[in-house]
Amino acid sequence: MDIIVLRPGSTDKEIRHVVKKLESKGFKAQISKGTERTVIGVIGDTSKVTEEEISAFEVMSGVENIHRIIKPFKLTSRDFQAKNTLVKVRENTIGGKKIHVIAGPCAVENITTLLKIAKDVKKSGASFIRGGAFKPRTSPYSFQGLGEKGLEFLSKAREETGLPVVTELMDPRDIDVVLKYADVIQIGARNMQNFRLLQEVGSHDKPILLKRGLSATIKDLLMAAEYILSRGNNKVILCERGIRTFETATRNTLDLNAVPVLKKLTHLPVIVDPSHGVGKWDLVAPMAKASIAAGADGLMIEVHSNPEEALSDGEQSLKPNKFKILMKELKVIAKAIGREL
Ligand code: PEP
Ligand code: MN
Numbered sequence: 001m002d003i004i005v006l007r008p009g010s011t012d013k014e015i016r017h018v019v020k021k022l023e024s025k026g027f028k029a030q031i032s033k034g035t036e037r038t039v040i041g042v043i044g045d046t047s048k049v050t051e052e053e054i055s056a057f058e059v060m061s062g063v064e065n066i067h068r069i070i071k072p073f074k075l076t077s078r079d080f081q082a083k084n085t086l087v088k089v090r091e092n093t094i095g096g097k098k099i100h101v102i103a104g105p106c107a108v109e110n111i112t113t114l115l116k117i118a119k120d121v122k123k124s125g126a127s128f129i130r131g132g133a134f135k136p137r138t139s140p141y142s143f144q145g146l147g148e149k150g151l152e153f154l155s156k157a158r159e160e161t162g163l164p165v166v167t168e169l170m171d172p173r174d175i176d177v178v179l180k181y182a183d184v185i186q187i188g189a190r191n192m193q194n195f196r197l198l199q200e201v202g203s204h205d206k207p208i209l210l211k212r213g214l215s216a217t218i219k220d221l222l223m224a225a226e227y228i229l230s231r232g233n234n235k236v237i238l239c240e241r242g243i244r245t246f247e248t249a250t251r252n253t254l255d256l257n258a259v260p261v262l263k264k265l266t267h268l269p270v271i272v273d274p275s276h277g278v279g280k281w282d283l284v285a286p287m288a289k290a291s292i293a294a295g296a297d298g299l300m301i302e303v304h305s306n307p308e309e310a311l312s313d314g315e316q317s318l319k320p321n322k323f324k325i326l327m328k329e330l331k332v333i334a335k336a337i338g339r340e341l
Pocket of ligand 1: 106132136187188189190211241276
């Protein structure tokens with residue numbers, strides 16, 4: 001139910017006008033007159049009311065503001081579904097008691113390096129291999145990824161380790177090839193509001209990892225997820241990966257507030273990518289631990305066997321031995337909060 005709050009001293013005529021407008025839209029009005037002001041409870045299913053329709057009420061004479069009880073995001077909201085969504089990917093279930101770690105290089109560079117990293121992270125307890133074959137680089141002159149060859153390498157890594165593959169889709173034109181190789185399709189931060197891309201991945205059954213945009217609010221992220229769910233695909237995992245702030249000491253500001261806020265607002269699983277959140281390898285472990293403590297359902301961590309030679313994001317990649325130590329520490333934190341890793 002939405003609540004329309006009227007200005008102090010609003011007249012009966014104004015109230016009647018608001019009630020009439022509500023009734024013309026198929027709602028019933030429940031009027032509550034207080035000593036200071038009157039509020040109107042809107043009865044009926046307001047979940048399909050658009051922001052524009054709300055604005056039309058907001059500008060009416062006598063109306064002070066509108067309090068939305070049903071959030072603008074609907075299918076993603078806990079109001080719509082109280083129980084956590086569990087996203088199943090092969091043998092793994094994301095959003096349940098077990099915390100999953102997605103690890104691997106920023107970009108797929110060659111088969112030898114990828115296989116080595118995949119085997120190492122698997123041994124340390126990661127449950128997914130990641131790696132970009134289509135890379136969203138800020139500069140058009142930077143390494144753009146190996147394309148389909150990179151996807152083939154990822155599927156080879158899956159064959160050898162059993163780890164399901166997470167990889168990014170940047171362009172709806174590449175959907176078929178990415179569907180063929182990926183177990184989870186990543187939508188990167190820069191494409192979080194690429195609505196055509198969201199609609200495209202919403203039309204398939206493949207799990208989606210949706211990363212928060214660089215300047216996206218939590219509401220923006222949920223509205224982006226709503227695009228995917230509204231097309232019929234509810235296998236969406238949200239990912240906090242740091243946002244742009246005035247702070248320059250780190251690449252981004254990892255917004256860990258987003259974890260409990262999202263867990264409250266939505267039934268979708270929430271994971272954290274501390275690698276892009278901080279941009280420096282030595283800051284990844286503390287923030288990974290904090291993410292688990294904050295209630296994240298998983299982590300995405302960049303790991304590279306030779307970060308100095310990495311074609312992208314070497315500065316924020318953990319070496320496999322550091323990743324191994326981190327995984328051990330994370331297990332302790334997971335256990336302390338009643339989860340497992
Ligand atoms: C990535 O995961 O490698 C990546 C490019 O992330 P983001 O979209 O969050 O920058
Ligand atoms: Mn990266």
